Amino acid sequence: MSTLIFRTVAPFLTALMLLFSVFVLLRGHNEPGGGFIGGLIAVSALAIYGIAFGVAAMRRAIVLHPLTIAGIGLVASTLAGLVSLAAGVPFMTGLWIEPSFAGVTVPLSTVTLFDIGVYLVVIGGIGSIAMTLEEEGDL
Template sequence: MNTIIFRTVSPVLVALTLLFSAFVTLRGHNEPGGGFIGGLIAASAFALYGLSHGVPTVRRALRFHPMEIAGFGLLLAGGAGLLSIVFARPFLTGLWTFPSVLGVEVALSTPLFFDLGVYFVVTGTMTSIALALEAREGGV
């Protein structure tokens, strides 16, 4: 696997894949995509990077343990649901606002953050499994 071609191409591929994962996640509300599939794409990118450059490199690049990313995602999704309490609505009721940023209408909503939470949970969990399996000895 450790051919020079693979090692050279993979950082570019990984960057593109991560960008693609963000794109897929954000467009999910209107087009095919969403947090779950986006998370899987991101996880495959990290798995790929681990294969080409070794697990320690990926861990350094990530800064956080993948499980911490997953935990952050779960917190984000739950927090997005809890926000409705402030407006005296039932848990997880979608809240929408359409502020205008630089003359462009931006749709901000709690389902958006909920979906981002899903993205982080799936990314974190799948990445941590893949990295744990790729690591040669221990180092979980």
């Protein structure tokens, strides 16, 4: 199904979907969005790229092995919980800091770190499954 039109449009569509997935991720924890749905959108973008150019091109595009990405996400999510324990509050309690960069206050939280971890776990886990299924389909 890899037509010339599809192969031409796939990189632009992939980039647009990845950008939208980051928007949904950063939109956050208290509004519709977050790490899980952002990760699903990102994996869908990578799947479109993989269908257009093959699994080998998709593996080259993501650089790291998908399970490594999932492992990094799991560590980030766990770290978000451990920070709260180190602060003396219950596990997975949201904590915020507001550092200033060039005169702009940027609120950072453990909730955002947790969402980024979930985002990476979803990309790694579902991406690994999708690539394995696509490789088996090529045989």
